[in-house]
Amino acid sequence: MMNVLTRKLEAFGPLPDADRLFLDEVIRPVRAVGPRVDLIREGEAPSDVNLILEGFACRYKTIPNGTRQIMAYLVPGDFCDLHVFILKAMDHTIATLSPCTVVKIPRAQILALMERPAIARAFWWAALVDEATLREWLVNVGARKAEHRVAHLLCELLLRLETVGLTNGDTYELPITQAELADTTGLTSVHVNRVLQRLRRDGLITLKGKHLVILDAARLKAFSGFNPNYLHLPEQNGISEQSL
Secondary structure, eight states, X not given: OOOHHHHHHTTTSOOOHHHHHHHHHHTOSOEEEOTTOEEEOTTSOOOSEEEEEESOEEEXXXXXXXXXXXXXXXOTTOBSOTTGGGOSSOSSEEEESSOEEEEEEOHHHHHHHHTSHHHHHHHHHHHHHHHHHHHHHHHHHHHSOHHHHHHHHHHHHHHHHHHTTOOBTTEEEOOOOHHHHHHHHTOOHHHHHXXXXXXXXXXXXXXXXXXXXXXXXXXXXXXXXXXXXXXXXXXXXXXXXXXX
């Protein structure tokens, strides 16, 4: 069975068998981390690179008054900043949002991976997608209405999780609290609750516990103005604009 890192990287293009085997070696050993645990904090000196294999994590910053802004979700197959080991100190914190399975990849192994051309190209693609996603999140918080912010995020997660085989049709697990959605979208928890209620009333989603069903993906995409171009996922992988 293909591991989630290989599956994600092959969204860019197929990898040689030798590279696949090397990636299988890289993702061991794993460790279990509980929810809402800081993997590395702002100001700490990074060394290894964390890779999320199961669960949801995030990047965030907290300002002096205690307000937190979540700047990225990290889902299975995502590195917690691929090139972070070149920094002297972290400028943000990386934390789990749910129970996670994480692997720490030493600097030497990252450099060895970068010596393999197909993997290096896929890493560049992943880094560019991370940057494009951050730009889209800036637009989301700065320019979209509250209900569109949340709906847009749900559409994005559908594609990202589909890429690594973690959806069932238009259904996926969303192990995120309303408070965390609020910290992501620049809203209050009360406002997020109202938005989710509206999406339910409009027949766009159901959300029971952490189980999200997008009832009409095409309508949700149209409602939020979602355009998947920033995720740079080729249609030949079965993930196309029409699938939403």
